[in-house]
Amino acid sequence: MAVTSDPASGSLRRDDGLLRRIVAHRADYAYVLPALVVMMVVIAYPIWFTIDMSFYKTPASLQLRDRTFVGWKNYETILTAPAFWSVTLNTVIWTLASTFFAFLLGLGAALSLHREFAGRAVLRAILLIPYVISAVAASYLWKWLYHSDFGVIGALSVQWGFTDKPINFLDNIHTALPSLIVVNIWREFSFAMIMLMAGLQTVPEQLLRAAQVDGANAWQRFWHVTAPHLKGVSMVTVLLLMVANFNSFIVPYLMTGGGPAGASDIWITHIYQIAFGRQNWGLASAYSVILFIVMMCLGYFYVQALTRGDKGRPE
């Protein structure tokens, strides 16, 4: 709407004052209230509880009246523990490698599926199944594939002459983490594929034709026309994958439990182990707070990428 330059605008009233605006919109809040109440109870309370708890030493029974205040000691314990850095390194490798390969496979699949051909819809549906089934199902399935004695992967690698005897994938400190990453990629790549396929549809056909007329080859067309159009959706996809991987618990927990000797232990499984294995609730809470902070940073970029150009309608 245009701003008037009319000198008569002295007579105009301006809505001002936050309180007055809230009162004016009071009916609108009724729509959000149910969602808000549920979220407050189940989200705000746990966050506050975790932050509070991170400054206490608590008994294993979780009886809160028996806790003692210890200040920043829990944080000190975490950051000075030798395990912290190896777990952090695992978390970084796990998150980045899973994200990178899932995105790469997803991009390849999206580009290959972009052109119409018979059976495309069926193929897309099959590729999406691992994303739809539960992580629990995927974990048991791959645990069986990796089985030390009767696993099909071990048997195949012997049959094709890669190794002399079946590898114990999940019980070897060198192969445990990469094996889990493969499972994660298997589950997630089709998410990237779907996002990027949707992104590819926004690439204007005319631009590709114009580039072809200008003499660009397939690679140049991808790099100069397609890739820039995929930038936004790629950012959202990568961030979502990173968040999901950073937070993924079921696959490592059910398949290796963080072992052997912590070789596949990441932050989430480590926190679970401290809380529910060692029953050290205060320490686990402090760990969670550190994780919150990391997530908030990722969350900031997530929101930035998501809300590009999102403007609500004026009313």
Add this chain to the structure above:
Amino acid sequence: MSGRVDGWRWAGRVFLVLILLFTAVPMVWMLLTSIKSQFAAMQYPPQWWPKEPTLQNYTKLLDPTNPVGNDFLRYMWNSFYVSLATTVLGVAVAVPAAYAFSRFRFPGRTFLFFAVLLRNMFPAVVFLMPLFILMRWLGLVGTHGSLILTYLTFGLPLSIWLLKGFYDNIPIQLEQAARIDGATRFQAFLLIVMPLSVPGILATSIFSFIGAWNEYVYAATFLNRQDQLTLPVGIQRFFAEFATDWPGLMAATFLMSVPVVVLFLVLQRYFVRALTEGAVKS
């Protein structure tokens, strides 16, 4: 130049074949294992094709008179009941919220919206302990109510976000026309907007249902009685102490996946639209 284009197309086809193998072979092996006997599955080198295929693993799981089958069917019913309740309640809460986010500008709207989105970022495990204490305080530990309430909040941010995208695509003039035609604001929403948002509600429902059906961490913590367990937790019981019944576990895993895969295949269009909604601006 056409030779080079064909080169790229061939590369694409080869890639598709490879990725199809990567995706499908594990699932095919799951099916093949599930129709073997325990003895046939535990062989080295493996039987590539079952010599004596049998459906005994499936009949056992689906037979209510068999103790294993009885448990399995009960878990399945629990999963179904919890997922359905989560979905219905989730939609009931998300619809008005998403509508408000799409239509109104009110103080705190942006803040609320970001809060909703950020909820997506926090992992289940760190919420486990405080929520357990909360549920204990509410007296919900050991009930399906604790799971429904938890799944509800987990699903809400995504549901609201998805539905908001659908409401954004419904022209505001339709509601204005309805209000001029004599409808109240609420009638305009109920009579005009709601019927148009059915695809959005479907898409959102698939997501909440699949999410609830597949959830493991809270179900493993909040439930304590055998007969209450949901499927993802319940099938752990197939790990006997010394020898896992792998064919039985694969059959159970397959049966557990059937409902979500069928739901996904039937409503694929909505599922895909929901996944990409908001992330792609065309």
Add this chain to the structure above:
Amino acid sequence: MAKVALENVVKTYGPVTAVGDVSFTVQDGEFVALVGPSGCGKTTTLNLIAGLIPMSGGNIRIGDKLVNDLDPKDRDIAMVFQNYALYPNKTVAKNLAFPLQMRRLSKDEILRKVTETARVLDITHLLERKPRELSGGQQQRVALGRALVRDPRAFLMDEPLSNLDAKLRVQMRTELKRFHQDLKATIIYVTHDQLEAVTMADKMAVMNGGTLQQYDSPKNVFDHPVNTFVASFVGSPAMSLVPLRRVVDGDTVALAGNGWQMPLSPANARKALGAKSDKLILGARHSTIALHDTPHAGTVPGRVYTVEPTGDVTFVQVHVDGAIVIASLAPDVPVRSDTNVWLGFDQTRMHLFDGETQMALTQT
């Protein structure tokens, strides 16, 4: 039908003023066009009358009733939207029935009114179709039908013809005008197309930057624009405006450009003396300008820029003192680009504007 009156209506969004202090009265049975460029506040004004958005200040009366705080449903008005806003999940018949259902009419009466309206608009054969199965023109008729099906106190129309193709638009324009005459309906009609306003409306309200510039009959707006904005907005091609200087030498007052002067008639001289400074703007419509190929007394030199034949009239764009002046010629008069011409302005039909305030100068 009823009259609609706006008194000092204001709409602000935070610090932004969308509509500033607008007042006008639409008499019972009058067709008023709200015109202006996009973003001028005309649609916002219409939404304020409809009650779709809350006012920040002022009063709106429909009939004798103050409707400031009434819901749209209680204002008893009908509205036709630019994108038609037909309910996509309802058939045409259900679309027409909806306003009646909301008013709790009996089933028989609804059926009777829907059938009658469909007959009048010649859409009976479309009644069972869904909106997406209709062409743009058919959707337009249904939207009109939904407004006509009940007897509202006023019709509000938000650019109802702008989504139609050019030929259909002209046809619907005629029908709308006829419809207004037959029903003696009070109509407030928003458009950015001044031609629609001029051809259909009894009165036009020209808006710019959220304020009302002029409210008068199309003829008066055309003949006596109050400022340069209205002058250049109404009429096609637009009125030519040339910024010049005022030169006073004894009793004669003249307009001066680069190297030329045009003495003004006594009436125009009095107008010119009313200006706040020596900066004046000369305004002239194409039909009031004569072109000569040799200088005459009182003519102004210019150079032909382009020549646009349209068939029955040829428009000639001429550079005069850095501004473009559009004149018209009979199609058989030969003119060529980049030749010198001399323009004769009809002093009885030309306009003078104050170069500072942009307002029209009138005899005082």
